[in-house]
Amino acid sequence: MSFLGIAILSMGAAALKTSPILGLDPFTAVNVGMAAILHTSLGLYQLAANFVIFVFIFFLDRKKIGIGTIMNMVLVGFEIQWFSTIYHQLFPGKATAIVLIANLIIGLLLFTAGSSLYMAPDLGVAPYDAIAPIASTRLHCKYKTARVAQDMCFLILAVIVHGPVGIASIVVAFFDGPLISYWNRTISNPLMDYISELSDHPSFKNLASGVTKATKHGYQSLSNAYNSTLDFQMHLAGYTNKELIKQIQDTEHNMQRSQKEYNMYRTRYRMLVAEMVKRDKRGQLDKSSEDIHNNDK
Numbered sequence: 001m002s003f004l005g006i007a008i009l010s011m012g013a014a015a016l017k018t019s020p021i022l023g024l025d026p027f028t029a030v031n032v033g034m035a036a037i038l039h040t041s042l043g044l045y046q047l048a049a050n051f052v053i054f055v056f057i058f059f060l061d062r063k064k065i066g067i068g069t070i071m072n073m074v075l076v077g078f079e080i081q082w083f084s085t086i087y088h089q090l091f092p093g094k095a096t097a098i099v100l101i102a103n104l105i106i107g108l109l110l111f112t113a114g115s116s117l118y119m120a121p122d123l124g125v126a127p128y129d130a131i132a133p134i135a136s137t138r139l140h141c142k143y144k145t146a147r148v149a150q151d152m153c154f155l156i157l158a159v160i161v162h163g164p165v166g167i168a169s170i171v172v173a174f175f176d177g178p179l180i181s182y183w184n185r186t187i188s189n190p191l192m193d194y195i196s197e198l199s200d201h202p203s204f205k206n207l208a209s210g211v212t213k214a215t216k217h218g219y220q221s222l223s224n225a226y227n228s229t230l231d232f233q234m235h236l237a238g239y240t241n242k243e244l245i246k247q248i249q250d251t252e253h254n255m256q257r258s259q260k261e262y263n264m265y266r267t268r269y270r271m272l273v274a275e276m277v278k279r280d281k282r283g284q285l286d287k288s289s290e291d292i293h294n295n296d297k
Helices: 001-015 026-038 042-060 067-091 097-119 127-139 141-162 167-200 204-236 241-282 287-296
Strands: none
Touching: 001 067, 001 097, 026 042, 026 067, 026 141, 026 167, 042 067, 042 127, 067 097, 097 167, 097 204, 127 204, 141 241, 167 241
16 A cells, blocks of 8 residues: 555656746655756765655654655655656657646645555655654644755755755645545545455455455545646635735644544444454354344445
């Protein structure tokens, strides 16, 4: 799942990399700029940059390191190069305004969705993503504050080294957290729950059913997110300053409430399933309960 998330993340970054106007996330933007200055490939430079950060993380908080850390550190830069090459082969020539808008929306959705998927299994975070949690712990500040400060520092550095800074860079610097939370709630966490359930009751039928459900759910979530983002962008310029502030406050409130409700129901669901499995193993389920349990699978 981490491997899939990294691939999706890289596809999103490649879509954003198609034009300097769009920009990239702050860290990748710095790496692109530095790679150009040093006349090396993005993959090699990003690997080197990740390794330097990795060394610091190893001594400061090695618990953040896992197989997901290594995969992200090694693969992302090279996969962005690879997907960028494929993109330019499929769509040669200068991009129109419509194509740029499509690349921006699709790139942001894929980038944040991939980030959510690769982090969901908790197999370690990317070296860059480990900086803010460590800083927030050691400096006794909120994670959000540390992350925004980190992204802003790298954003400034990207400008200095002439990296591709654009709309996406600013969006990622300020809003990647809420977008990743959305994907956690709609795709990554439910998928992890299903994988956990499948590992307890493995069968080809359950696997096929789960793949079908995940595909449908993923398509619906992606479609809804795309339509919602497009509609939001169309109406964004029409808000007054007062309405804009109100929208921000309402959105923050809704995100917090939705996250709390989701966490509550997720915990309740796991407790119920665990109790059902426990009773099933003890042979304490009657026939009707077994039928319900089997249907739930």
